[in-house]
Amino acid sequence: MKSKLLTAAALAVVASAASAQSSVTVYGIADAGFQYLINQAPATGTSDSNKFALNGTNESTSRFGLKGTEDLGGGLNALFQLEGGLNFGTGVAGTSGFTGSTSTTKLFDRAAIVGLGSNAMGTITLGRQQTVLSDALAVTDSIAYRFAATNPNLLYGALVSADYSGFGSNSGQSLTLTSSTSSGAFREDNSAKYYKSFGPVTLGLNYAAAGATSRGTATGASLAYADGPLVVNAAYLTLNGNGATSTAGVSGSTAASIADSSRLQAWTLGTGYTFGPAKVNLTYAQNKSDTTGLGGTLYTNVKTTTWGLGGTYAATPAVDLIVAYYNIKRQADSYAAGDLGYSRVYLIADYKLSKRTNLYGAIDYAKYNSAMANSGGTNYAFGNYSLTGSSNNVTYNIGVRHMF
Numbered sequence: 001m002k003s004k005l006l007t008a009a010a011l012a013v014v015a016s017a018a019s020a021q022s023s024v025t026v027y028g029i030a031d032a033g034f035q036y037l038i039n040q041a042p043a044t045g046t047s048d049s050n051k052f053a054l055n056g057t058n059e060s061t062s063r064f065g066l067k068g069t070e071d072l073g074g075g076l077n078a079l080f081q082l083e084g085g086l087n088f089g090t091g092v093a094g095t096s097g098f099t100g101s102t103s104t105t106k107l108f109d110r111a112a113i114v115g116l117g118s119n120a121m122g123t124i125t126l127g128r129q130q131t132v133l134s135d136a137l138a139v140t141d142s143i144a145y146r147f148a149a150t151n152p153n154l155l156y157g158a159l160v161s162a163d164y165s166g167f168g169s170n171s172g173q174s175l176t177l178t179s180s181t182s183s184g185a186f187r188e189d190n191s192a193k194y195y196k197s198f199g200p201v202t203l204g205l206n207y208a209a210a211g212a213t214s215r216g217t218a219t220g221a222s223l224a225y226a227d228g229p230l231v232v233n234a235a236y237l238t239l240n241g242n243g244a245t246s247t248a249g250v251s252g253s254t255a256a257s258i259a260d261s262s263r264l265q266a267w268t269l270g271t272g273y274t275f276g277p278a279k280v281n282l283t284y285a286q287n288k289s290d291t292t293g294l295g296g297t298l299y300t301n302v303k304t305t306t307w308g309l310g311g312t313y314a315a316t317p318a319v320d321l322i323v324a325y326y327n328i329k330r331q332a333d334s335y336a337a338g339d340l341g342y343s344r345v346y347l348i349a350d351y352k353l354s355k356r357t358n359l360y361g362a363i364d365y366a367k368y369n370s371a372m373a374n375s376g377g378t379n380y381a382f383g384n385y386s387l388t389g390s391s392n393n394v395t396y397n398i399g400v401r402h403m404f
Contacts, residue, residue, distance in 0.1 A: 024068035026404075032088040033058040033360070033399015039392060056089025058399045059348075059360045061148050063110055064093070075118045079125070083111040110187070122196030129193055132204040132222035133266055134158040134186050136235035139224070140270030142281040142310025142324035143346055150364060150395070152326040152344055157268055157285030157306045159185040159237075167239035167264040167289070168218040169208040185239055185264070188218050200227040204235070216242025229274040236267040241291070264289040270308075277314040283307070302332040310346075322348040342368040356403045364395040 035053045056062065065083035072078055084107050086093050093107060108128070117123030138145050141153045148154050155161040164184040169191065188208035195204050204222035220237035241262035266287035273280055285306045310324030329341040348362040368391050 022068070022070045024066060026064075026066055028064040028086070029060050029062050029401065029403050030086075030088055031058050031060045031062045031399060031401040032056050033397055036396045038394040054089050055397075055399070056087040057085070057148075058397060059146050059362065059401050061110075062086040062088050065111070072116075075120060077117050078115070079117060079123075080114045081111045081125075082108045084108045085110055122194055124192065124194045126192050128187060128189050129191050130187050131159075131185070131191070131208075131218060131237055132193065132206045132220045133235040133237040133268060135204065136222045136224065136233045137268050137270060137283065137285065139231060139233055140272045140281050140283050142283070142308055142312075143322055143348060146322075146348065147346065147362070147364065147397075150344070150366075152306050152328050153283060153285065153308050154186070155184075156287070156304050156328060156330075157266075157283065157308075159264075159266060159287065163302075164239075164264060164287075164289075166241055166243075166262070166291075167216065168242060169210060169216045170242065185218065185237075191218070201225050206237075208239075210242075216240055231272040232270070234267070234269045237265075239264045239266075262290045278311060280309075280311040282309050300333045302330065304328070304330045318352045320348075320350040320352075322346070322350070324348075340369070342366055358401055360397070360399055360401060362395075362397040364397065365392065366394075367392045 033055055035055050035058070037051045037053065039050070063083055063085050065081065067081040067083075068079065070078040084093055106128075111127070111129050113125040113127035113129050115123060115125035137153055137158045141151070141157075143151065145151060145154055148160065161184050168185040169189045170185065170187070188206075190210070191206060191208040193204070193206040195202060197203075202222075202224045204220075204224070206218070206220045208216075208218035210217050216239070218237060218239040220235060222233060222235035224233035225231070241264075264287060266285070268283065268285040270281065270283040272282075283306075285308075286304070288301075288303045291300050291302075305328070307327045308324065310322065313321045315321050324346045326344045327341075328344070331340075344364065344366045346362060346364050348360065351359045353359065
């Protein structure tokens with residue numbers, strides 16, 4: 001009897017220890033709201049229009065995920081994460097539009113990783129994940145990657161725009177996809193990423209291997225300093241062409257593609273400083289490519305620069321006020337309309353109903369240069385909407401966001 005009691009007690013201790021050493025978390029963001037858009041037309045539209053819409057992923061991209069860790073002893077941990085986008089307006093999950101042989105949808109489009117980590121050795125993760133460039137810019141972006149469909153730091157600094165679908169390891173993307181059906185080169189398939197902290201300094205490295213097509217690699221590094229109220233970071237990423245094709249804007253029926261030898265180089269530098277209830281951020285991002293698809297048409301020697309400046313002020317414990325300004329400029333060989341560019345301003349107010357739920361209101365104003373305003377639907381890659389005959393547009397947003 002005594003032996004049985006001892007055995008039962010030992011099993012209980014082992015089970016308790018195993019339970020304490022492992023954890024799995026279900027998490028996500030549910031975001032939906034209303035938009036009123038002024039002077040915005042679909043990419044293929046022929047006139048300006050004002051429209052009222054319900055957006056199922058607005059201030060933040062709605063998502064659902066699972067993540068977990070296991071204590072392996074000796075300070076070593078195993079980890080995993082699966083995360084997919086959701087649209088609360090339509091119920092659609094994942095990112096559609098991929099033309100791979102197995103599926104046209106990535107259910108876990110935002111992350112699918114497994115890895116090992118320790119304080120002494122750092123953390124390495126393998127799978128589909130953000131690049132070090134994307135991670136770095138997220139820390140210092142003035143609106144913290146809000147409003148992903150139009151945020152210039154996301155679209156061009158962090159390479160979300162479909163313009164960049166022809167580079168890196170994301171096989172099966174098309175240059176004619178919009179940013180709502182493509183992650184560009186913001187995340188990479190078949191990717192390895194490593195982070196190690198040395199006091200206030202953190203080093204990041206990543207490499208994305210070519211997939212089954214033996215096309216498209218991505219190599220990057222980042223360095224960050226965070227101490228007290230100051231954050232400074234920089235990142236560099238270089239990607240090779242993956243052969244993504246497009247027939248839009250190409251003469252005849254022959255598809256054009258981003259050659260394997262093409263190269264995209266991107267880098268960013270950012271800083272943030274917190275004092276009392278306020279925080280200010282400044283970012284600069286630049287990328288250059290031999291060949292890039294703009295609205296489905298191929299252009300050479302394309303250079304895009306993005307400046308960002310803004311700040312957050314905690315007016316009360318429940319209210320955050322956010323302002324941000326971005327300036328974007330793009331140049332390309334043989335582009336008849338001239339240099340493309342625009343400025344964008346966000347005014348955002350968040351009201352916290354609890355630690356996990358907030359109401360928000362935002363005004364998004366964009367002013368386009370003459371080449372951009374006159375280009376019509378050919379340059380929809382500068383956001384999900386383009387202008388025809390107008391040099392500015394405005395979007396009003398109100399909505400609710402719940403984090404779980």
